[in-house]
Amino acid sequence: MNTTKTHETIRILGIDPGLRVTGFGIIDRNGQKLAYVSSGCIKTDDSLSLPERIKTILDGIAEVVDAHRPQQAAVEKVFVNVNPQSTLLLGQARGAAIAALVGRGLPVAEYTALQVKQAVVGHGKAAKEQVQAMVVRLLSLSGAPSADAADALAVAISHAHGGQGLGALATKGFRVKNGRLV
Amino acid sequence: MNTTKTHETIRILGIDPGLRVTGFGIIDRNGQKLAYVSSGCIKTDDSLSLPERIKTILDGIAEVVDAHRPQQAAVEKVFVNVNPQSTLLLGQARGAAIAALVGRGLPVAEYTALQVKQAVVGHGKAAKEQVQAMVVRLLSLSGAPSADAADALAVAISHAHGGQGLGALATKGFRVKNGRLV
DSSP: OOOOOOOOEEEEEEEEOOSSEEEEEEEEEETTEEEEEEEEEEEOOTTSOHHHHHHHHHHHHHHHHHHHOOSEEEEEOOOOOSSHHHHHHHHHHHHHHHHHHHHTTOOEEEEOHHHHHHHHTSSTTOOHHHHHHHHHHHTTOSSOOOHHHHHHHHHHHHHHTTTOGGGGGGGGTOOEETTEEO | OOOOOOOOEEEEEEEEOOSSEEEEEEEEEETTEEEEEEEEEEEOOTTSOHHHHHHHHHHHHHHHHHHHOOSEEEEEOOOOOSSHHHHHHHHHHHHHHHHHHHHTTOOEEEEOHHHHHHHHTSSTTOOHHHHHHHHHHHTTOSSOOOHHHHHHHHHHHHHHHTTOGGGGGGGGTOOEETTEEO
């Protein structure tokens, strides 16, 4: 009788949406283990019309999904900007990104920047650089990914933790002190 | 030798985007003649998550495109709301609608509410009811479509006029006086 507990690997695609740059990051979660798969960003040409830029985002995400076949997706929640016009543009980019994901049949979870910081760094006041450094560490990356890709990987990590925050990392042998791994 | 000038029929899908209700209207344009094809609206359940509501919009537009096979699409430009959160939600709905259209290979044009009023009524200060009444008249409808469907048909009519406004209607036997057809 085999009593060994085995975990199924879940592939997660994280998205940090934006009209100019949409970051993406893919990780595999197996139990408490996380493994880096891929990351990068989709850039749109701001000389193109909005529908053409939306098509770039749509095609870019479709390409990533087709290449890596994630089973779940997570998208960062965006906040209203001081500039209402920017808020509208960002909203449209995010709507297009979510449409690309649900159009490929992926379940989409949403996380606020606060939830991402809490899940990745352990507290909601972490600086962007701290989040990026933790992404490098948690995924054992040899180099730092671009800021947009790192943010997208952080969203994927948040989803992998299932909202459990750094508590979920205890089994990995990390210890958290003052919001930093020690 | 046949010198008769013939026109190709172009089928146009107009969209009035919204998170709760997305109106759609389809017309055929043949030369200066416009013919009503179909109209209606896609409603999303506000108890669902944003990704699920976006999927409803995406699936609804895909269904309309598959059923009627329009060759061109036009989407009303939306404006920033006094409530930034509403602006963000509307932006996401509009981004999803455009994604649905470009995802089906449709070229997407954009028109402001001002352009739609000028194209359909002849001046930019027209009331919503005037626009709706003109849609009924221009398309020879027997009854009034819902407000969202009428707005979407108005966007399709604007696109059919190619920005020529009411001047393009002269050949239909209408005369414009003080922004009203007489």
